[in-house]
Amino acid sequence: MGSGTQALSAAVLLAVSRSGLEHSVPEVILPAYGCPDLVAAVVAQGARPVLVDTLPDCPFLDTEKLPNAFSDATVAVIAVGFLGVPEQLAVLASLCRQHDVWLIEDSAQCFPPECAREPIADCAVLSFGRGKPINLMGGGALLVRSDHRASASEVLSTLPEKALSTGWKWKARRYIFNFLLGRLGYGLLRRVPFLGLGATVYKPLLNISRVVPPEGLLEAGIRSAEQRPGIAVKYVRQLDFLERRGWKPFMANAVSEGSQAGHVTLRYGLLAPDQGARARAIEALTGKGIGANAFYARILPNIEGVPGYLRDSVGDYPNAESFADRLLTLPSHEDVTERDLAIVAATLDKITVQNKE
Numbered sequence: 001m002g003s004g005t006q007a008l009s010a011a012v013l014l015a016v017s018r019s020g021l022e023h024s025v026p027e028v029i030l031p032a033y034g035c036p037d038l039v040a041a042v043v044a045q046g047a048r049p050v051l052v053d054t055l056p057d058c059p060f061l062d063t064e065k066l067p068n069a070f071s072d073a074t075v076a077v078i079a080v081g082f083l084g085v086p087e088q089l090a091v092l093a094s095l096c097r098q099h100d101v102w103l104i105e106d107s108a109q110c111f112p113p114e115c116a117r118e119p120i121a122d123c124a125v126l127s128f129g130r131g132k133p134i135n136l137m138g139g140g141a142l143l144v145r146s147d148h149r150a151s152a153s154e155v156l157s158t159l160p161e162k163a164l165s166t167g168w169k170w171k172a173r174r175y176i177f178n179f180l181l182g183r184l185g186y187g188l189l190r191r192v193p194f195l196g197l198g199a200t201v202y203k204p205l206l207n208i209s210r211v212v213p214p215e216g217l218l219e220a221g222i223r224s225a226e227q228r229p230g231i232a233v234k235y236v237r238q239l240d241f242l243e244r245r246g247w248k249p250f251m252a253n254a255v256s257e258g259s260q261a262g263h264v265t266l267r268y269g270l271l272a273p274d275q276g277a278r279a280r281a282i283e284a285l286t287g288k289g290i291g292a293n294a295f296y297a298r299i300l301p302n303i304e305g306v307p308g309y310l311r312d313s314v315g316d317y318p319n320a321e322s323f324a325d326r327l328l329t330l331p332s333h334e335d336v337t338e339r340d341l342a343i344v345a346a347t348l349d350k351i352t353v354q355n356k357e
């Protein structure tokens with residue numbers, strides 16, 4: 001597909017088609033903390049996003065609050081993997097089965113997707129955009145579980161098909177991106193305006209197309225992702241002292257269980273004790289040349305352009321809000337060195353002390 005957002009929107013299209021819903025606006029359930037592209041993908045299919053709070057100190061759906069979000073118009077739940085860590089798909093799948101709706105695995109930030117291990121979700125979405133585990137400078141994929149093959153291909157074949165151009169302009173952009181990523185790190189890269197990276201703004205999705213990539217491109221992208229060293233585990237070790245000071249390494253378990261989770265993520269995330277400490281940490285780390293950032297920084301209802309599309313005009317999402325306020329993400333691409341890790345640890349060490357005074 002043309003992008004991860006397009007692939008996600010095509011997934012919503014499939015969920016709407018199989019629901020047979022005719023007289024009401026279809027609804028799709030998403031976490032209240034997430035990428036505004038999730039909203040755009042849903043809206044592009046004439047469906048309405050319904051937000052659910054996350055678990056405490058975690059970006060995943062609160063499965064106790066989730067049942068209240070279902071209605072007769074619900075067609076799907078989107079399970080969004082975060083920084084390389086997959087959602088709790090098995091739990092979500094059993095809720096989806098009870099309500100006869102689709103479970104869509106958004107694996108834009110995780111590779112390989114969980115569905116490669118076990119076919120829990122009805123379909124899964126990959127992104128090949130900049131800053132994603134497999135960087136092809138754009139594009140995405142929709143993987144549909146084989147029991148849905150016939151019905152899905154009928155719907156998907158109606159989408160226009162384009163050839164992906166990888167001419168010299170594409171190669172130059174890719175070269176510049178990789179060069180700057182090595183030099184500046186992802187944090188500073190976000191400030192390079194022409195890259196349009198990581199901006200937390202709502203952008204409507206206007207076109208959806210299938211894309212035929214040049215032969216070998218995807219395989220090359222996967223190989224280079226798999227060869228990338230996993231830095232998240234080193235962060236867990238370097239920063240474990242912060243836990244005694246009120247920081248929460250929410251990715252630590254997933255990353256260190258020997259699983260592949262978090263392995264090919266480009267960022268390592270942890271939660272500061274409060275919003276002020278997070279702000280001081282970003283400032284201090286940026287001053288040391290480390291590309292730290294707050295990632296999305298706010299929950300979806302607080303992103304300009306989003307609230308008008310939501311089913312519920314008022315909503316209470318305390319856990320998601322606290323997560324958005326406290327999340328600090330650190331670069332974990334292949335150019336992060338042991339020395340960088342030591343600088344991060346020393347810098348955050350001072351932040352906490354300052355916080356206590």
Ligand SMILES: *Cc1c(COP(=O)(O)O)cnc(C)c1O
Pocket residue numbers: 003004005006008035037038080081106108109127128129132138139140
């Ligand atoms: C980046 C991202 C998308 C959108 O992918 P694009 O290829 O940028 O359109 C969707 N979901 C999540 C969780 C993402 O991180």
